[in-house]
Amino acid sequence: MDVDVQNYQISCESQFIIQLQISRYAWGVPLITLSDNGDFTVIRSRGWSRLANGMQLEVYYFANNALLAWDKNRKYISYSKAGRRYACALNFSYSPKIER
Numbered sequence: 001m002d003v004d005v006q007n008y009q010i011s012c013e014s015q016f017i018i019q020l021q022i023s024r025y026a027w028g029v030p031l032i033t034l035s036d037n038g039d040f041t042v043i044r045s046r047g048w049s050r051l052a053n054g055m056q057l058e059v060y061y062f063a064n065n066a067l068l069a070w071d072k073n074r075k076y077i078s079y080s081k082a083g084r085r086y087a088c089a090l091n092f093s094y095s096p097k098i099e100r
Contacts, residue, residue, distance in 0.1 A: 012079050012086040020060075020068065034062050036081065041066065 008020040019035040032043035041064040049057050049069065055076065060068045067080040077088040 008074075009091040010077060010079070010088045011091045012088040015086070017091065018068075018079060018088070032060060034060075034066060034068065036066065039064065 004024040006022045006024075008022075010018045010020060012018060016037050018037075021033045021035075023031045023033075025031070032046070034041050034043075041062045043060055044063050045061045047059050047061075049059050051057065055071055057069045057071055057076070062068070065081075068077070069079075070077040074090055077090070079086045079088050
């Protein structure tokens, strides 16, 4: 089975780090999982939204009601969990890895 795996480590307001893993299988829809301080969840749905300034965002909704939104360049990242929103950034000391 051919699989591409991308791992992202994301720092949120210097309080905690979340990890996002996107596994793209040759046979279909990607499996997207999120790990937040030991809380592990899978994606429920994915969509696109637009901010008032016209910036287009990809939005991931997870099974634990968490939400992650980011632009296509990964410069704007927002994370929401339990009714609280956090500003986040990619942790560049950890580079996304692609495996085959």
